Amino acid sequence: MTEIILLPCPFCGGEAVMEEIEEKIFGSVRFSVGCATEDEATCMGYQSLTSFARRGDAASAWNTRAAPAARKHAGDCSIYQPGQPCDCEGYANE
Secondary structure, eight states: OOOOOOOOOTTTOOOEEEEEEEOTTTOOEEEEEEETTOOTTTOGGGOOSOOBSSHHHHHHHHHOOOOOOOEEEOSOOSSOOTTSOOOSTTEEEO
């Protein structure tokens, strides 16, 4: 069996855990991944609302991350240099 690797929680950086969910009606097992925090007041990733028939599918869904939002320098600042990152307040999300 291939080892399942789970990325850290995208919300808090904490450990992720895979849960086996036994379906009583059909007698099958489904898999869901969430943050080990288990506290919605602390982390939004504590509970996954999606379950999968295969471990690998659950891990793949959890490990998929959205690309970071593109940022564009929106102003003229003294530290901005073309092609270099700039953390000034002149940056704005598009």
